[in-house]
Amino acid sequence: MKPADKHFKFINSKTGYVIYYHSISSERPDQEIKAELQKVKTRVAIQNGIYLETVYWEEMRENAEL
Numbered sequence: 001m002k003p004a005d006k007h008f009k010f011i012n013s014k015t016g017y018v019i020y021y022h023s024i025s026s027e028r029p030d031q032e033i034k035a036e037l038q039k040v041k042t043r044v045a046i047q048n049g050i051y052l053e054t055v056y057w058e059e060m061r062e063n064a065e066l
Contacts, residue, residue, distance in 0.1 A: 007060040008037060010044050014054055020044045022057075 010020040022040050024033055037057055045052045 006033070008040075008057045009060055010041060010055055010057050012048070012050060012054055013056055014050075019048055019055070021060075 006024045006026045008022050008024070009018045010022065011017065012019050020040070022037070024036060026033075028036075041055050041057060042052060045055045048055075
C-alpha cells in the first residue's frame with residue numbers, strides 16, 4: 001500500500017489558525033477524497049465547537065510559493 005501523499009490543513013477562517021492536519025492517498029478518486037475531507041471538516045468543527053462554515057481546508061504542497 002502506498003503511503004498517503006496528499007496532505008491537507010484545516011483552518012479556522014476567523015482566526016487564521018491551522019486547527020488540524022490530515023493526509024490521504026492520491027490513488028483514491030477525487031470524489032472520494034472530497035467526501036472524506038468534508039467528513040473530517042465536520043468532525044473538526046464539532047470537536048472545536050465552531051461553525052462548520054468557519055472551517056476550510058487547503059492542500060499543503062512542498063513547492064508552494066509563499
